[in-house]
Amino acid sequence: MxxxxxxxxxxxxxxxxxxxxxxxxxxxxxxxxxxxxxxxxxxxxxxxxxxxxxxxxxxxxxxxxxxxxxxxxxxxxxxxxxxxxxxxxxxxxxxxxxxxxxxxxxxxxxxxxxxxxxxxxxxxxxxxxxxxxxxxxxxxxxxxxxxxxxxxxxxxxxxxxxxxxxxxxxxxxxxxxxxxxxxxxxxxxxxxxxxxxxxxxxxxxxxxxxxxxxxxxxxxxxxxxxxxxxxxxxxxxxxxxxxxxxxxxxxxxxxxxxxxxxxxxxxxxGVQIDVPWRAAVTPRRRRAPAAGARTGPDTDTDLVLDVRDLRVAFPHGDAEISPVRGVTFQVHRGEAVGIVGESGSGKSLTALAVADLLEFPARVDAERLTFLGADLRDGTGHRHLLGTSLAVVFQDPMTSFNPAHRVGAQLAEAARAHQRATRAQAWQRAVDRLRAVRIPDPRRRARQYPFEFSGGMRQRAMIGMGLMGTPKLIVADEPTTALDVTVQRQVLDMLQEVRAADGVAVILISHDVSVIAEVCDRVLVMYAGRVVEDLPAGELADGARHPYTRALVAAVPDMRSDIDAPLATIPGQPVDPAHVPAGCAYAARCPLADDRCRAQDPPLRTAADRSRVACWHAGEPLPILSDLAALEVDA
The missing domain is CATH 1.10.3720.10 (MetI-like)
Incomplete structure (x- = not known):
């Protein structure tokens, strides 16, 4: 106006x-x-x-x-x-x-x-x-x-x-x-x-x-x-x-x-009058389930999400690029799984593929992709699970809320869509969920627009939106980005409370290794679209075996860090998904890499403790971390 x-x-x-x-x-x-x-x-x-x-x-x-x-x-x-x-x-x-x-x-x-x-x-x-x-x-x-x-x-x-x-x-x-x-x-x-x-x-x-x-x-x-x-x-x-x-x-x-x-x-x-046409945003193409693939309920009653050989591809000229290449993991009831890695490693694309939020021309394939026993590859059979059993908390809550509608109305929408609630019942449920995520004066706040909320309140309201149903899995994609440390703690505590109270499984995506180690039970480390290590969060600091995982941990300063020494960094640049080299994708940046690493891509092997690592030199000692910055990298 x-x-x-x-x-x-x-x-x-x-x-x-x-x-x-x-x-x-x-x-x-x-x-x-x-x-x-x-x-x-x-x-x-x-x-x-x-x-x-x-x-x-x-x-x-x-x-x-x-x-x-x-x-x-x-x-x-x-x-x-x-x-x-x-x-x-x-x-x-x-x-x-x-x-x-x-x-x-x-x-x-x-x-x-x-x-x-x-x-x-x-x-x-x-x-x-x-x-x-x-x-x-x-x-x-x-x-x-x-x-x-x-x-x-x-x-x-x-x-x-x-x-x-x-x-x-x-x-x-x-x-x-x-x-x-x-x-x-x-x-x-x-x-x-x-x-x-x-x-x-x-x-x-x-x-x-x-x-x-x-x-x-x-x-x-x-x-x-x-x-x-x-x-x-x-x-x-x-x-x-x-x-x-x-x-x-x-x-x-x-x-x-x-x-x-x-x-x-x-x-x-600032409205454009003569707007050029561009291609429509249309649903992504899907591949039919592989012959012989199981689509029925899992025998593991605690299994919430089962992902096997997940691949995401986009057209690139006459060929395709695959930012996600063969990701496999499982999430059980009440479990918190963290996904960590540099930008471009495929973390968010993996989460979006699981939540069925990738649009055409993305192509999502998987040997198995089930949520609560429902096959997510069929494109229709799982729609009733969205908003009731699967919730997503996005990175930027300001863009996650529609600026044209009040916060309470947006929360109430899910209740009206799935629970056949009346307008009054859905509104009361929205107020109750805002109260559950500790937003003060929820009845008044529900009538406000997203821009009237602080960043931390918007993020908590996003969690409240996910709780309008009875979620079994919450996918949180960088939920603490751009928030100060106090508000970060509040948001993470809120996720922990929800998880503990209802046995909700959580997938937490973050660049912050320290946050993942503190909040999660298990950590998936991704690099160049692959899981290169899967280990318990408690072993992240001292038990990691992949050189990339250890480099990520070393790059985060703690109370024991020498304030006079330069901060540890990972030399080189992440791999371009359009030009993934032969062999191990991390070889060009790895101080342990040899000719075998540059020629053969290591498989993700399971150890006796059920941790997994994809490295030919897993667990071998690294050079002194201060010398990593001097490592000559093949660009």
Whole structure:
């Protein structure tokens, strides 16, 4: 609202909104004030020129042209607004096709839309005018449907940007349907640019209507709009030019009013008017379960998540890159499993694949991927588990909440979607969950928007959203990033309390080795898309056997660190997923690497204590850590 008011105060805004206010005032009150003068016949003054009595002269029946132009404003504007509304409504339906119908039906629709957009607008208007027939109603439908492809492309582009936001992913994890996500989460966040473009588009629609009526395809006598008046005045334009020029000037003024107003708001909001099209966000492709793979319930009743040989691939030119390569692990009831590694190691992609949040063109394959016995590879059978048994806490709670809705309403959405709760029951449940995560005055806070929460409160509210159901697994992706240490402790304590109270399993993803060691029972260390070590958290500091794990631990200073010595670092750079070298991916940075490491990729082998490590030199002593920085690295 502040941006809109700022737009009005600019010279462009003052001009545009001033003209728009004058146009709308005339549309509302002109028929009431001057309707009689516009329809009164004066056969003694037919085709009279401009005079003090008739400012723009009279038509062939002696009717005052000036008053007729004013009265015609209502019908002209009403028809333009109606056609614009049809264009926007049909555009939203077509633009949301990939989200509502999926890839196979949605992409052809968007392809057809982009093909139609390439045709000249006037040609489309004339085509639909023939389809819907002559008259005002047919003209409204013709202009409305002809403008729909442009708005469909715009809506599709805007929706694709919003669909990738964390709060939409959070709604999907909550099990909210695509239609409800569209209405509650996507449309409110594209409303402003859509309204701006619709306002600007109304000026073009007004011109299209005038053209149809001028050609005799629009408004028919005895009704009249500006286009009809231009047609009536065309026959005597050389003798009595104002009969045609006056309604033409009205079209220009009204069109400028819409265009300048929309342009002023667009500049203040930073809205892109001519938005380029980009590919739709569509569901990812899935591979059918492998022949002979088990899909039934597990015999281990405590097993929550079973992941075997998980792979995530993305198209890369004519080939594919695999940021996640053969990840295998299990999570049991009440167990906290930490996943640690540098940026780009595949931690978050692994979690997103488990939560079914990877979109096309990502391809997720696995020998086995089950949650509570349900096969997550089928794409449909597990949807009822989202929001009830599986919760996700994202890295940035500010983007995980929809800024257009109150916090309580967003929490209540899951209860209404899964528990068939009434609005009042869902709201009470949301307040109760906010209270459970120790947010003060939860009833008042539930009515606030996300920006009114502090960072720590938003993160706790995200945990509360996950607790709206009865989760068996919480996936927390960097839940303490950008929080100060005090708030970090509160968030981690909250996860521990939830886990202890209800036996909830937790997957905690973090760069911070010390946090993982303190909170988790078991640690998965990932590098270049693989698990290179799986060990108990208590052994992370002194019992790690992989050189990469030991380097990560050494890079975290503690109370025993020598304050005069330089901080330990890991030389070199992480591996580019598009150029994974042969052999061990860590060999170029490893002080123990030899020719075998550079030629053969070590398998993930299980030791007697059930820990796992993928290294040809597991447990061998490392060089002095202070010398690692001097290690020569093959870039």
């Amino acid at each position: 502040k941006n809109w008011s700022r737009a009005v105060r600019t010279p462009l805004g003052l001009t545009g909104f001033g003209l728009l206010a004058l146009t709308l005032f005339t549309a509302v009150f002109a028929p009431l004030l001057w309707g009689h003068q516009a329809t009164s016949f004066d056969t003694d003054n037919m085709l009279a020129g401009a005079s003090a009595q008739h400012w723009f002269g009279t038509d062939n029946l002696g009717r005052d042209i000036f008053f007729r132009v004013l009265v015609a404003t209502r019908l002209s504007i009403a028809l333009a607004v109606s056609a614009t509304a049809i264009s926007v409504a049909v555009g939203i339906v077509l633009g949301s096709a990939p989200m509502l119908l999926g890839r196979w039906l949605g992409r052809p629709i968007i392809g057809l839309v982009n093909t139609v957009v390439a045709f000249p607008g006037l040609l489309l208007v004339l085509f639909f005018a023939v389809v819907f027939g002559v008259g005002a109603q047919g003209a409204v439908l013709a202009v409305g449907f002809a403008g729909a492809p442009v708005f469909a492309r715009l809506c599709h582009t805007l929706m694709a940007g919003v669909a990738g936001r964390d709060f939409v992913a959070a709604a999907r994890v909550s099990g909210v349907g695509s239609g409800r996500i569209l209405i509650r989460h996507v449309l409110p966040n594209i409303a402003e640019p859509l309204m701006v473009n619709a306002t600007i588009g109304a000026g073009g629609v007004l011109l299209s209507f005038a053209g149809l009526s001028f050609l005799g395809l629009g408004v028919q006598s005895p009704a009249y709009d500006w286009g009809r008046m231009m047609q009536d005045g065309l026959t005597g334009i050389y003798v009595h030019p104002l009969a045609a020029l006056a309604p033409g000037a009205a079209v220009i003024i009204a069109g400028l009013a819409f265009n300048l107003s929309g342009e002023a708001v667009a500049r203040s909001l």
